[in-house]
Amino acid sequence: MTRAIDPAIRPEYILPLAAGASAGRRLRSGQAWRGWLVRSSVRKGLLLAALAIIWELAARWQNNDLLLPGFLQTAHAFAEGLLTGELPQRVGASLAVLAQGYAAGIAAALLLTAVAVLTRTGRDLLETCVAMFNPLPAIALLPLAMLWFGLGKASLIFVIVHAVLWPLALSTYAGFSSVPETLRMAGRNYGLKGLPFVFDILIPAALPAILSGLKIGWAFAWRTLIAAELVFGAASGQGGLGWYIFQNRNELYTDKVFAGLAAVILIGLAVENLVFATIERNTIRRWGMQK
Amino acid sequence: MAPQTLHLVGQQPLLRAESVTLEYGSATGRTPSAPGAGIVRAAEDVSFDVHEGDRFILLGPSGCGKSSLLRAAGGFLAPAAGRMTIDGVAVTGPGPDRIAVFQEFDQLPPWKTVLQNVMFPLLKARRLSRHEARDVAMHWIARIGLERFAHAYPHTLSGGMKQRVAIARALAMRSRVLLMDEPFAALDALTRRRMQEELGQLWEEERFTLLFVTHSIEEALIVGNRILLLSPHPGRVRAELNAHQFGMHSAGSAEFQSAAQRIHELLFDQPSASQADDAERIAL
Numbered sequence: 001m002t003r004a005i006d007p008a009i010r011p012e013y014i015l016p017l018a019a020g021a022s023a024g025r026r027l028r029s030g031q032a033w034r035g036w037l038v039r040s041s042v043r044k045g046l047l048l049a050a051l052a053i054i055w056e057l058a059a060r061w062q063n064n065d066l067l068l069p070g071f072l073q074t075a076h077a078f079a080e081g082l083l084t085g086e087l088p089q090r091v092g093a094s095l096a097v098l099a100q101g102y103a104a105g106i107a108a109a110l111l112l113t114a115v116a117v118l119t120r121t122g123r124d125l126l127e128t129c130v131a132m133f134n135p136l137p138a139i140a141l142l143p144l145a146m147l148w149f150g151l152g153k154a155s156l157i158f159v160i161v162h163a164v165l166w167p168l169a170l171s172t173y174a175g176f177s178s179v180p181e182t183l184r185m186a187g188r189n190y191g192l193k194g195l196p197f198v199f200d201i202l203i204p205a206a207l208p209a210i211l212s213g214l215k216i217g218w219a220f221a222w223r224t225l226i227a228a229e230l231v232f233g234a235a236s237g238q239g240g241l242g243w244y245i246f247q248n249r250n251e252l253y254t255d256k257v258f259a260g261l262a263a264v265i266l267i268g269l270a271v272e273n274l275v276f277a278t279i280e281r282n283t284i285r286r287w288g289m290q291k
Numbered sequence: 292m293a294p295q296t297l298h299l300v301g302q303q304p305l306l307r308a309e310s311v312t313l314e315y316g317s318a319t320g321r322t323p324s325a326p327g328a329g330i331v332r333a334a335e336d337v338s339f340d341v342h343e344g345d346r347f348i349l350l351g352p353s354g355c356g357k358s359s360l361l362r363a364a365g366g367f368l369a370p371a372a373g374r375m376t377i378d379g380v381a382v383t384g385p386g387p388d389r390i391a392v393f394q395e396f397d398q399l400p401p402w403k404t405v406l407q408n409v410m411f412p413l414l415k416a417r418r419l420s421r422h423e424a425r426d427v428a429m430h431w432i433a434r435i436g437l438e439r440f441a442h443a444y445p446h447t448l449s450g451g452m453k454q455r456v457a458i459a460r461a462l463a464m465r466s467r468v469l470l471m472d473e474p475f476a477a478l479d480a481l482t483r484r485r486m487q488e489e490l491g492q493l494w495e496e497e498r499f500t501l502l503f504v505t506h507s508i509e510e511a512l513i514v515g516n517r518i519l520l521l522s523p524h525p526g527r528v529r530a531e532l533n534a535h536q537f538g539m540h541s542a543g544s545a546e547f548q549s550a551a552q553r554i555h556e557l558l559f560d561q562p563s564a565s566q567a568d569d570a571e572r573i574a575l
Contacts, residue, residue: 182395185367188385190416200415204402287401288446 069255077255078262087244091263094240097153098225101160105217108161109168114198116169117176130170138163138224142231151232156225163224164217171216175209176202208284215276219268226264303379304340305500306347306364306468310373311337313359313526333359334526336373339519341468346494346501348515348534350508352558356526357504361472364502365391377467387416390461391470394477396453399445399460405432406441409460417464431459434493451482455489462493468500475510487513488539508551508558512537520557530557 052071059070069077081087112129115122138159145155179202187201203210229242239247245260284290316330334356341347349357362368364375366385375382377389390412392398399408409428413419419427432441435455445453454474461469475483487510494501505511511518516535521528532554541547 180395180397182393182398183400185362185365185385185391185393186398186400188367189365189387189389189391190412191385191387192415196415201400204400207402283402287444289401 066252066254069258073255074258074262078259081256081259087259087263090239090241090244091267094225094229094242097156097240098160098221101157101225102164102218102221104157105161105164105221106168106214108165109172112169113172113176114195116173117198117202118194126169126173130166133162134166134170138220139227142228146232156228159224159228160221163220167220168213168217171209171213172206175206178209179205208290211276211280211284215272218271222268302342305343305378306341306502307376308337308339308360308364308373309376311360311363311370311375312372313356313363313368314371332525337521337526337528339528339531341500341502343500344498345517346503346515348511348518349502349504349521350506350511350518350554351521351526352506352523354523355521357521358472360526361470361502361504365389365470387412387464388467389470390464390466391472392454392457392461392474394473396450396477398457399453401445404442404444405437405456408445408456409463412460412464427463431463435459450478451486454478454486458490462497462499468502471501471503473504473506490514491539508554509542511554512547512550513539513542518554520554522558
């Protein structure tokens, strides 16, 4: 009747405890080559080279230096700009303004969010202000800034602060709100409250969100600055990168315009891949807060 | 065991809950847009005394308010009625005299190494110098057997190791009472066993005072010397029992099984109250 099959009874066995861990395998040479291709920096480099070749070919086919200078011509103008010192000087002028505006924006954002997490009025203020001002393009405030602060650094800094403040405040506040309840209780358990609580618990715990806010703020600030410099630049006789682009377009040095644009892109890439990547590697990745 | 019990009666309790009622709801601003749906009563008229050196267990099914009671003792939650006192002084907020160990692993700041984690409250709350804090922290890290991982970040540790760090961090503070909220509930069964054993050993050596929340009858009997049974919705006291006679070694014994069975019946309302009273007298 019972069709069930009992599994066979097998002998037991116990192995002696093995000492030491087994060594990992080594990559074979073929795998090493494939590993090199798998690295994203290599793949991206190849992609960029391909794009440069296409650009150069398109420029030669178009054959009009005024409209579209080729990659080699742009590279030449770029190198020339570097050697004469004009480009570094313009970049320096832009970055100096940017650094001041960015720092002021960060300070304002931190102050605003600290008040927002500590008081209810501060929270209402932050939510209202972010809702109103975050969708407003910073460059749209430039005419007003020029009216208030004149054609100078102050106007540029004003629009940069506006570009940085709201996105950074928004993501910092979101980061603070998502700090785990347990971690908050642990902090309060040690008697931390007020600003020490913000600095010892909330800011490090919200660092992934804060860093992403800083990245967004940086990108907004950089593009706002270049755009603002296109409108006015040489007020104090020392224009920035945007002014360099504008000026050279007026004089129909299109290759220099391209060189200026390349500088804008290169600086953006450098900040993203060197500055922020280094910060992330040494903080949130090291701590396992971001994969 | 009787003389010890008699001795304790004359002593002033360390932590005391006096008719504590705990409520969650619109009062705390969590659900401002739900009129009437508001208030949930987590615990009602709960009283208990924790004496120095106790391993006092709050035991009950989910919804009995045991974690809320522990939070009230920690000062994280203000009672709607009644009060918690420590050394006769009412608890008004969190403080380093009552260090808590939670179930969640994220109680350890991920940006601090094991050593920095243990040092953190020593620097902030006990205001030790960096040098002293380091020595104290290393001592406790050695006690829990994690010297090799002193400079590791929490995300590289296993769950059991993380809880050990949290326990070391709490013990290093030498607080008046340790509050543990199901600290082993998120661990696998084998690790949990070992952690219960280690906690018992640490208590043997240090004799700290412990308020421990659990929903496991076995864990309550193994870890505790005194168990407060709570019934759910809202949390009310069902019984207060002794468990000092049980430890890790007695986990399989007949008395242990019958004690577990008795608690089970009390929690799930089987026998009459008089039977429970009889049993209580026998246990004493």
